[in-house]
Amino acid sequence: MKYTPHTRAVRFLSGLFYFFSIFIFINAFNFQHNPPGAWRQQHVLPIGSRGISDITFVDSLTGFAVTPYIANDTAFIVKTTDGGETWFESLKGPTNTIGGFSRIMFLDVNTGYACRNFLWKTTNSGQTWFNVNTSGIFPENMFVLNEDTIWLTDTEGLTGGVFRTTNGGTSWVRQLSLGSFNPNTIHMLNGKIGFVSRSNSSISIQNIRKTTNSGESWFLVSNLGDDFTSMYFSDSLNGWKAGWQRIMYSVDGGIVWSMQILPSGGNIEYNPIFKISSVGSDSLWGVGGVAVFGPSSIARGILYFTSNGGNNWSYQLPDTSIRIGQYFLLDFVGRSKGWAYSNFRPTGIHTTTGGDTTFTSVRQISDILPGDFILHQNYPNPFNGSTKIRFEINHGGTVSIGIFDITGKKLVELVNKQFTSGQYEVDYTTNENSSGVYFYSLSVDGIVLDTKKMIVLK
Template structure:
């Protein structure tokens, strides 16, 4: 009897400690100690994780079970969900770089872009943005010369939703580690040797910004402010910078630690960072103060990738084939029913109208959103939405009582999607 009670007490005590951890383990992707480079989710809630040289894994139950689903034998370092629900990955081997696509939530994959790159040892670092429903821009790093520092990135563009690609530029500024689409439609690139670069014509040309330090991750918050993180060998502190003017001027954000590995912002504008100090931390006040949320992840493991799923679960990929998830929902999810399967901007109704019309749009994931009205000359005359919103369906009313008869354009811009439609005001 005493032995039985002792077992109950010990079991209950351990369970209580376990439940207090921020992270809990999911099933291990595979044996070995390979990096989990990227994590993402589909519009239907399937979570995908890419493991160094071992392919892409998928789970339909938040990590209780993982199954290999393809792209083995190459390093996949970026996974992204497109507005139409398709999934894209960026990856490479020592001889090629690839853009791959899945149209069935990761069950099968096809290479939609292959480019030969002999002696390519720079498999890592890249980004992808969805400019609108058909235009996609991607950056893939590759080995340019004989030494490890000779790295560049090709800028690829598709105008048919990812079925075909053309090379439009080469950024000879080391690794290109990330891309982001700002609310104004500008594409920013985080590079290792050239800082943050900017393109206003979907990747055809690139210019310097006010940030010229090594950069590895880019994020945009609900106010449209852009954040960039830095990670270089020998860094003794974490470095995050913020721009409130679309990347022209940058200011440091308070952040302690050593060399950032990954950095994300959730739908409530909270900042999450993983670093070389084997820490994961979160800030709810823009970086003024931080709380450590590493509990549950073994002290021997680095977190290489962070991802906030649409259901509000935070996932963390480590250097030991492990994926951990938050024990509870930590970010608000969809507040408008089921998560839509794709981003879209609907035609306004009625159209023509006088003087009120309705604009509907839907978001497949939490995003910064800006909805603007412009006249026939391209002048912005109204801003209807300018904030971060959860995945869901939205309806906005525009009262044009104070505007003249004519043709107007309404444009929806988010980090992963941009589309413009025409409407007619008749009085």
């Protein structure tokens, strides 16, 4: 485009309008409550300042939440019957006898299970709970198919593994043992097909395993099998998994996984995805991302949403008076009623109408001045084919973005031109580079300011 005094004036006025729009939005975001029907703040008062390790809703009114294990502390199962507006104790006791909790699941409004070190069951909607025999298993996670068939994971190296009962806990059979790599995450599609992984482990090898014969045998998935924290299958072939850094999709029953692109750019500082919840065969929600606003870099948790199976993901910025920096827990009942909660403190949000306005990713990102020269981590990373690199500069200059191999040889110069202050994003696409470690650097006026590592994985 040819720049004239007229076009420069238009760009200046557009930028000025955009700046004030952002300013107004941030102030509204920080100080105003949502109107009724969007996202509303909720608090789980009975558990004090404790965090929440899991949450589930049976219907639009009835839900349960659990607190994690903390040594010498009190563990809670709490219940709501008004959609999360108020909560009351369902089970309470010291962690050395209760065990704390990492997971809670309900089969219906009356029958539910909670676990960590012990397995607890209720048959009267949480009025009373009792221990289910686990024969020396100390469950980290569980998946309940019905009252007879229950799966447990135990991460203890010698006696742990993946266990199954088909008689409600009378007896258990160990279906998989991996020693120090014993799984802590499990998802079963049905009685025969399921997945396990060692989520959030330090190992970098493939670590998702699948069974198609009720755990009699397991095999590693064929690609990008890092781990999963949450999984959903709409049928026996089409499924999604959330890992610590990405959302992936499979069309062949979980053998091969392909990465889907989450929104990035703009105010989005960090975009992992920890938990997904389905509201239909192609509609899913996710939580984990963080957006940053204002000169004080105030963090706000964001929610992801797709209505077409992940071909396009958008996001929402819940407008609440309490600043929740990140959401870890999520559950939806139908398309419009959902909850997203922090796991660090007993607070979250609730919608009855599907939330707020959704937004997509931003390319020209901001006219607000960054506080320094910043080179962000590329996303996705690792990547195969294409990735995005975002950078910020606090004054104008000649900006260069270079790509280097592991020996320091420059492979390509993505950018080498004048930029004004602001935040920008460039795409890097390559089909020539083999799998391995590469580097990219930010230089302004000939001075190298930062260098980061990225990984090509084919």
